[in-house]
Each structure stands twice: as structure tokens, then as C-alpha cells.
Amino acid sequence: MTAPPEPPLALTPAVACSPDTGEDVLWHIAQHVPELRRWLVANPKAGAALLEYVSQAGGPGVRQSLEILLESLEQE
Secondary structure, three states, rough: OOOOOOOOOOOOOHHHHHHOOHHHHHHHHHHHHHHHHHHHHOOOOOOHHHHHHHHHHOOHHHHHHHHHHHHHHHOO
């Protein structure tokens, strides 16, 4: 399990989708903040393992976010 991020970091959608956010924080969000999981899908630094975890864990808006990601990849 990952420890929560050190204060004063507020976990927001901007933190979840920022490529500057550390992998430890991204995993903490994935494991403990289901309402922000959909934003992890938009993070260009989210690796395959993290996206697989988010896909399996689910949460509000996750399915729709993954559908949008997959559609954008098909268009390339």
C-alpha cells in the first residue's frame, strides 16, 4: 500500500492528470480516491499497470474515460 501524499498536497483532478505528479501519488489516488480515478486515465505518464488497476477498480466516470482514451488511440 502507498502512503498518502505529504501535506499540503491537495488531491484534485489537476493533480491526477498532471504529468508532473509522481508515480507514488498516482498510485495513492488509484488505490484510495475512487472519484479521481477517471482523471488518471488522462495522465500521459500513467503506465499500463496503473491503467489496468484503474480499469479493474472502476469508479465514477472510469469506463467513459477509458472509452474516450481507446477511441482517441484508434484515430491515430
